[in-house]
Amino acid sequence: MLVLLGAMLWLALAAAPARAGEKEDNAIIAVVDKIVSQDIANANFGDARKKLKGLAAKCKKGCGNRAVSQIHLALGIISAQLGQADDAKSEWFDALNADPSATLPATGIAPPVRQKFEQIQKAWVAANPQMDDAQKAGWVNKDAFELAKAAIAAATAENWNECIEKDKAALAQEEQLRARVHLAECESKAGKIIDALRDNQKALEAARKANDTATVKLVQERVLALLPRLARVKFEAPKDAVDLKVSFDDRAIPTARLSEAFTIDPGQHTVHAEGVLRGARVAYDDKVDVKEGEVHVVKIVLKPAALTEGQLQCMVSAKTQEEIAACLPSERKPLVVHLGFDMSAYADTTAVRVITPGLQASVTSPTAGWNVGGNYLLDVLSAASPDLVASASRRFHDERHAASLFGGYKPGRFGGQIFGNYSQERDYISRSLGLSLSGDFMDKQVTPSLGFTHTQDTIGRTGVDYDIYSKPFAINEFAAGVTTILSPTSLLVTGVTVGLESGDQSKPYRYVPFFEPGVSVPNGASPDEVNAARLPAKALEQLPTSRQRYSLAARYIARIKGNRTLRIEERLYYDSWQIMGSTTDARYLIDLTARLRVWPHVHLHAQKGAKFYQRVYGATLNSDGSAFIPRFRSTDRELATMFGVTGGGGVRYAVTDPSSNFQLAFFSTVDALYNQYLNALYITNRLAVYGTVGVEVDFE
Missing domain, CATH: 2.60.40 (Immunoglobulin-like)
Known part of the structure; x- marks a missing residue:
């Protein structure tokens, strides 16, 4: 009686307008009735099963639930008559899933078969509540009940993934035994055997706690059937x-x-x-x-390998396109020597020209875990910028020599790297020494690192001995980061850096014009416009003597489709001068052949200016000829609000076979840089071109 009531309530809930194909369904049901009353009644099970399977195949193109249910009922009768209990149970479950009101014919069915059907029908009802009211179906949360009904509908349509999704959503809102059993059945049908066993275990515990012997027996049978499928x-x-x-x-x-x-x-x-x-x-x-x-x-x-963890780690430390390219697929040798030479050139619309030759050398043992190396570069600079014109200075020429040495050792999970830098020009000497430590965790999937760098600079004046005029400037930089291997072909690097600067870094050649209160000049005013409006006196630049810099950075690198590599970087910046900035950099390296690689490059930067920076600094002249001027002052447009866009690309060609012990390659990069200054003297924008050509050699 309870079964019939549940079936009636289900029919009321699922009531829908008559289907256009109802006549076809009635015709199929009539054929099924004939098979049951003639073929099955006369024990002609082979022909009966063949005919029913044909009807089932036809119904895959579209039949009503009632027609589908009658086919499975008849197939279950055949299996029960032949003593195939598991097949009978499966067919009758499918029949009840399609039509919960399905029942055997009133006559012509042997009592043992009818008794078996009634047992299976009770088990099915225990696992599939068909109430039209949440409380009657044992639910407290109505939304969860609606999701459970949607899961049953999805199972009827054999949409197992949707069934799993709906049942999980329902159980997330309210734990319910029958829904848990139903979820496990859908997972079983979807081939997710481990999940099905896990949810059956939860259902079994709940059924035992509730003393629900029927459900306990049902779940135990399902578990025994699932185990051999693992x-x-x-x-x-x-x-x-x-x-x-x-x-x-x-x-x-x-x-x-x-x-x-x-x-x-x-x-x-x-x-x-x-x-x-x-x-x-x-x-x-x-x-x-x-x-x-x-x-x-x-x-x-x-x-x-196409791309390995070691190559990915190499790409993390790379600072240029060619260094990135060098990290990409190549054989790793027991001891690898790297030599490189490049020539870079820079020119912009402010008449600044720079030529930079550079040398690099390193020796690495990938298997032993150590590395040593160094590099040297020379900047040859000439300039006749608007800043020089404004201060009536001659064209400026200078040379900068820079060298660095590094070495590291990482024999196992933990390692360290030390490095030192030295550079000198006519009025500036810089010295740096740094140390970084790293360790591998979670089977080398996560590598945190800590670093410290101390920089001690000496600021001088061209033509004046450092003993006569010099200013110290120091930087202590702390860095912490973590490298996470997201997959065999991708990684994410995140880090934070804090830089503490102390000392006067004001330029000894940069003079700042002053204006009477109320006098102004437009953005980008020329030297002539500035000189015509300013007061007679000018003062040297004066910057704050301390600065705290903070940055948060992330880098994502991924190998895509076997021959492409994407590298994206983002850096957020803030300092105690209240400069805030964002820098984004992206490269997309494409292997056209085993020897030829090309890449586009884009770089975006935007910042808000320093709190003390002004385009127009006001000054008040006193009667005695003295003047009141701002404490901090500068015409450095790099401290102003601005944005910049860089675009370009590069190419690398391997002369030798990538699999050979001796590697020779040439590379070249070209970028165009555009900066827009929103609050500066002399210029409003700058356009520059920067390019590099080079050669690198690797051998064992």
């Missing part, structure tokens, strides 16, 4: 591979457990592995199809 996977790795890392469906497998059998769902899975084999960095990627109940052995065959 699959397992093992890994067979090369014996001489070192630093081997294996991931299965993007989940890392501990190296010590590779020989174990891992329980998985049947279906398609992805496998990735990378390591060092005979001194070369190698990798393995594959997709495997695992059948139900199968123990699948993945034989890892390592080949030259």
Whole structure:
């Protein structure tokens, strides 16, 4: 009686307008009735099953639930008559899923078959409440009840993923035994055996707690049926591979457990592995199809890698396009020597010209974990900018020599890097010494780092001995960051930097014009306009003698489609002078062939000016000839509100075969830079071109 009441309530809830294909459904039902009354009644089970399967195939193109239900009822009768209890249960469950009011014919059915159907019908009702009212169906939350009904409808349509989604949403709002059982059944149908077992376990615990013996029995039967469907996977790795890392469906497998059998769902899975084999960095990627109940052995065959963790880490520390390119796929040697030479040139619309030749050299042992190296560059500068014109200065010429040395050691999880820099020009000497420490955690998926750099500069004046005139300037910089391997081909680097500056960094040549109160000149006013409006006296630039800089940065690098690499960086900046800025940089490296790589490059920068910066500084002249002037003052337009856009690209060509022990490559980059100054003297914008050509050699 309760079953019939539940079926009636379900029909009331699911009532809908008559379908256009109702006549076709009635015709199919009539055929099913004939098969039951003739073929099945005469024990002609083979022909009966064949006819019913044909009707079921026809219904895949579109039949009503009642017609589908009658077909499964008849197929269940055949299975029950033949003693195939599991098949009968499956067919009758499908019949009730399609039409909860389905029942056997009133006559012509053997009592044992009818008794078996009634038992299965009770089990189905226990797992699938068909009430039209949330409280009657055992729900407190009406929204959860509606989601559970939607899950049942999705299951009827064999849309298992939607069924899982709706049931999970319902259970997130309210835990309910029958919904948990239904979720497990949908997961089972979708091939998610592990999830189905997990949810059946939860349902079993709830049923035992509620003393619901019918549901306990139902769930136990389902669990026993699910266990043989589980699959397992093992890994067979090369014996001489070192630093081997294996991931299965993007989940890392501990190296010590590779020989174990891992329980998985049947279906398609992805496998990735990378390591060092005979001194070369190698990798393995594959997709495997695992059948139900199968123990699948993945034989890892390592080949030259497309992009490895080591190359990704190299890209993190790269500062130029060519350095990034050098990190991309190439064999890793036991000991690698790198030599490079490049020539850069810069020119802009303010008549600044710079030529910069540079040398680089390093020796690296990827397997032992140490590296040493250094570089040297020379800046040859000439300028006749509006700032020089405004101060009646001659064209400016200078040279800057800069050298650096570095070395590091990371034999295992932890390592360190030290570096030192020295540069000198006619009126400026800079010295830096730094240390960074890093460690690998979570199977090298997460690498935090800490660093400190001290810079001690001496500011002088051209033509004057440092013993006569010099100003000290110091910077203490603290950095902390973390590198996270997101997947075998992508990583994310985040970090924060704090720089503490002390000392007077005012330029000894930069003079600031002053104006009477109420007098102004427009943005970008020429030197003639400024000189015509200013007061006779000018004063040297004076900046605050301390500054605290703060920056937050993120870098994302990903290998895309096997031959492309995306690198995006973002940096947010703020300092105690109240300059706020944002800098975005992006490169997209494309391997056109194994030897030829090209990349576009874009760089965006915007900032708000310093709190003390003004385009027009007012001054008050006193009767005694003295003047009251601002304490802090500067005409440095880089301290003003501004924005800049840079665009360009580069190319790298490997002369030698990428697989050879000797690597020779040429590279070139060109960028155009445009800055717009919104509150500055002399100019409103600057256009510049910067380019580099170079050659690099790597050999074992």
